[in-house]
Amino acid sequence: MQRADFDRVAGVYQLLEKAVFRSALQKTRCGFLDALxxxxxxxxxxxxxGRFLKAAVEAKKxxxxxxxxxxxxxxxTARGRLLPEERERVEFVHxxxxxxxxxxxxxxxxxxDAVVTHFFLDCFSNQELQSLVPRLASRLRPGGVWVVSEFRTPSAPWWWRMAxxxxxxxxxxxxxxxxxxxATELPDHRKPLREAGLVLPADAERVALRGLLASELWHVPSCD
Ligand SMILES: C[S@@+](CC[C@H](N)C(=O)[O-])C[C@H]1O[C@@H](n2cnc3c(N)ncnc32)[C@H](O)[C@@H]1O
Structure with a gap:
């Protein structure tokens, strides 16, 4: 199977994002930054x-x-955003x-202690997530968190759902x-997360742009 290669879009990624969504995606990425x-x-x-990474490295010293x-x-590009002393806290894996x-x-x-996936799980099919999510969840300690940012199909009004x-x-x-x-459509990332034992409390979900964007803070239950 052909593997996705984002090299060709890296140079225009931020530009395109800002042209379409202004700051909404970055706000969604950072929606639960404090919860890390x-x-x-x-x-x-x-x-x-690296825009989330930069914000996270600055917020969590x-x-x-x-x-x-x-x-x-x-x-x-991500590496270039970080100061030398910030880079020391980041292991880049290619x-x-x-x-x-x-x-x-x-x-x-x-x-x-945390897994972070911003606009990443949507690169996979449901079948792929079914295999990937439990393997990643097993790397989280009890009490750990998994932060997700994703697009969603808005439920209403009808014209916004269509748009x-x-x-x-x-x-x-x-x-x-x-x-x-x-991948050709948004997968249901919530099913494999729930099946892997993670929970999404009622107050751990925030939406923006009338439901087109969502950030979620999933928890691994503690042992006690
Ligand atoms: C849609 S972009 C999202 C980038 C960023 N997280 C954001 O919030 O904008 C998807 C990113 O996932 C990376 N990616 C794609 N397939 C991957 C895989 N199998 N494992 C790890 N990263 C992957 C791409 O190189 C790209 O940087």
């Missing part, structure tokens, strides 16, 4: 061009990060998450042509 732990280690998947992305260009999971030499007991569907279809078309993305 102050210490420990966070796993940031498909980090992209003792938290360490593992940032995984197979796009050299995206990672170079890989697809599936390959990293296969080859990660981290001791089994070394769990992460949202159209916009999402256009974005999938764009990334298919430019990056070779195979």
């Amino acid at each position: 732990p102050c210490q420990g280690k966070a796993l940031v998947l498909g980090e992209g061009d 003792e938290l360490r990060f593992v940032a995984i992305d197979p796009s050299q260009a995206m990672q170079a 890989a697809r998450v599936e390959d990293w999971l296969e080859g990660d030499a981290r001791p089994a007991g070394e769990a992460f 949202g569907r159209g916009l999402i279809a256009v974005m999938y078309g764009f990334f298919r042509i430019t990056a070779g993305l195979q």
